[in-house]
Amino acid sequence: MAKRLGAQTVALTKAVSVAAGAAVVGSKEGEGPLRERFDEVGSDAYFGQKTWEKAESVMLKHCFELLCKKSQTAPAQLDYLLAGDLQSQCTGSAFAARESAVPFLGLYGACSTMGEAMTLGALLIDGGAAQRVCAMTSSHFCAAEREFRLPLEYGGQRTPSAQWTATAAGAVLLQSGDCGVRITHVTTGRITDGGITDAANMGAAMAPAALSTLKAHFADTGRAPGDYDAIITGDLGHFGHGLLEELMRREGYSFPNVFTDCGMLLYDAQRQDVHAGGSGCGCSAAVFAGHILKCLREGMWRRVLFAPTGALMSVVTSQQGESIPGICHALAIEAEGAA
């Protein structure tokens, strides 16, 4: 039975493990610093399909199948599939899951979706409603540009604060029992709106949400940044991460080198011309499933805080002059034997 700590955190009382992970990325992501960490790298943006939207679904479906294969788990053994993505009406994930026959719970948390899916999956297992759950999500650069900004054919200039939506899919198998890497705490975010209206500066829009959730996590658990080997925000990118550092220092928190960000890890920002770094649901999902999980398994990190961030706007809300609300969900995850 889960135990609530403070206003936003739940401490899991049952062992809930991240039993396996799979990550499939696009060709650009496969040229970045984490290229060796992903299970598969696509040769182009299409994944054998005629449209970018279908390409995203096929990439995510393939990632799900790979997760099942790697973990020797049949889809019929999964109690729930928790998924979402950035396409309108979350069709990227719905079409990826269409033939799976797994009870499906669709989520929308923008680029925080992997954090939301893992949070709910962990709570469903801890509460006894499930034994095995798949949490997965994806994004696709070309589909997202069409959805949120301009068609690529337009050839628009990007501002320095703009981030590059990752073409990437990540999936994890959460399982009851101790399989080496465990989720111990989940801190669910409140919507936080700092008044940013520039849709090309999502790092700034999401930084206050990251601050809010990290503060809540530290207050609820009595922990400090130094209790973690790594604190990995979702995809604030270089601009947003710098802003988070400033915001945290103003609030009196230390900001040791353990702080990093999936949007900073995925690309070599200078060499790969991605401006402020990576973004998109698939960014934190693939970095978690491909890299963070392996770092925990390999003993490089013993305890991490994984905190994907999302910007909850749409083209319509931006056109109607609204500011950009952000959200961030954090999960404390430990490798076996963590102190």
Added chain:
Amino acid sequence: MAKRLGAQTVALTKAVSVAAGAAVVGSKEGEGPLRERFDEVGSDAYFGQKTWEKAESVMLKHCFELLCKKSQTAPAQLDYLLAGDLQSQCTGSAFAARESAVPFLGLYGACSTMGEAMTLGALLIDGGAAQRVCAMTSSHFCAAEREFRLPLEYGGQRTPSAQWTATAAGAVLLQSGDCGVRITHVTTGRITDGGITDAANMGAAMAPAALSTLKAHFADTGRAPGDYDAIITGDLGHFGHGLLEELMRREGYSFPNVFTDCGMLLYDAQRQDVHAGGSGCGCSAAVFAGHILKCLREGMWRRVLFAPTGALMSVVTSQQGESIPGICHALAIEAEGAA
């Protein structure tokens, strides 16, 4: 600790009550047969805003505030707010929840969203992660026409199978402990695609999903349609409901008069010119919070199966020639003293 029954159902072991409900609807919905059941009826489509999208958010926000007021619950007493809607990137609900400061979990289940939100809310309470949860959703006719079909200004003709997206918001307070009306079982749907490609015939696209989930519910629980006083699908409308009847009879199930549908209950289809009936996330949400919950409280029904259905397509998937996947989530809900 929840108990799994079969592949898709969980029997709740803790008392999880629907402690309160609130429903706010548009003027057309306020002229229908359920007009006396709703808490508030808007005087026009705008709810004081300049755009339909903002109108939807304000309507839903108002519904949430009304729920808090009616139940004498402060937002700070809520452990989670589970919400979603039909607008791209679910901004209807995100903007409605923006100032609430309640830990927020965004969902996308199309018109099944209320079923998904109540399912997850019930499981979070049953598992001990929460004491009090708000599940809410909305839809807006004008915003949905722009999102999914044609701008209203175009004045397009509607086909007989077309449904009318309800301008409506519904919210319920789920709470640990016995408050008279309890959720006893949740059956989570699989995505089911019958190959329908006509986005003006969503009832047909969703009927196979309703069949799939109802069959699973009866198989998992050992119950039959006759064990319920009412079986209320989400918004199949008149066409889809007729199709569900045919599909169920073919599978050897009886289809007694206890079967009805939120899309059939909301409007007087002939008089109000809504063709096949109501649809939209807000349809089943407002009919549940305004009508079904009262029927349980007033003793008219002792045990109901509430089964909202959703069509998981977007304009883009339809334009790209995809068929329409459907989903349906069912909840068994009992009034005090049900046999």
